Amino acid sequence: MSVRKAAGVSVAALAAATLALTAGCGAGGDEPAKAKERDNGGRPTASSPAAQDKEPPPGEDGRERKPKKPKGETTPVVPRASLTPATGSFTKKEKKYLVGRVPEGLEPAAVLEAGRTACARLRTTAKASRKDAISALKAGEIDNAEPAVEHLCPEFEPLLKAAGKK
Structure with missing residues (x-):
């Protein structure tokens, strides 16, 4: 092969490689x-x-943030008389927990479930380590813990006190 032919092949190979590498860069x-x-x-x-x-x-x-409300503006809540589950009924203890916590348009049972979840998380954490349960309460890692303990699982009130939340 002549030097000229070899140079032509090299230039063509170089051009092809350049095109392949820059294919995503242009229009x-x-x-x-x-x-x-x-x-x-x-x-x-x-x-x-x-x-x-x-x-x-x-x-x-990647989740959407809730828009901040102007100070003093509150979300309307379901009145006590309207706090009824889709089936069955709430106990007095459950109804007390729900009063003032159920925003309009939200199912009261969902809010109650959030409280029960807080009790379950506290129960599980305290069973593993009382110290960890107190730390979680101090850090606010268990959503709805204070009202849940107050109304749904009062057996955890000593943990709440130890965390300085009561």
């Missing part, structure tokens, strides 16, 4: 980014052009 080069978006549930990735044109994701984990 229509956001195709790989669009593929990532499709794989990411339609949400733009941080490096995609769509993400650079839009605002950053609402939260670190």
Whole structure:
């Protein structure tokens, strides 16, 4: 093979390699980014052009943040007389827990379940380690713990006191 032919082959190989490497850089080069978006549930990735044109994701984990309410504005709650489950009835203890906690449009049983979950988490944590349960209460890691202990699981009141929450 002549030197001239070898040089021509090398230039052609170099051009092909360059095209392959830069294929995503020019017009229509956001195709790989669009593929990532499709794989990411339609949400733009941080490096995609769509993400650079839009605002950053609402939260670190991608979930939407609740809008902040102006000070003094409260969410209307379901009145005591309207606190009824879809089936059966609430005990007096459960109804006391629900009063003032059920926003309009939310099922009272869901709010009650959140309280029961707080009691269950406290029970499980305290069973493993009283110290860990107190630490979790101090750090606010168990949602609805204070009202749940007050109304649904008063046996954990000493833990609440030890955490300085009562």
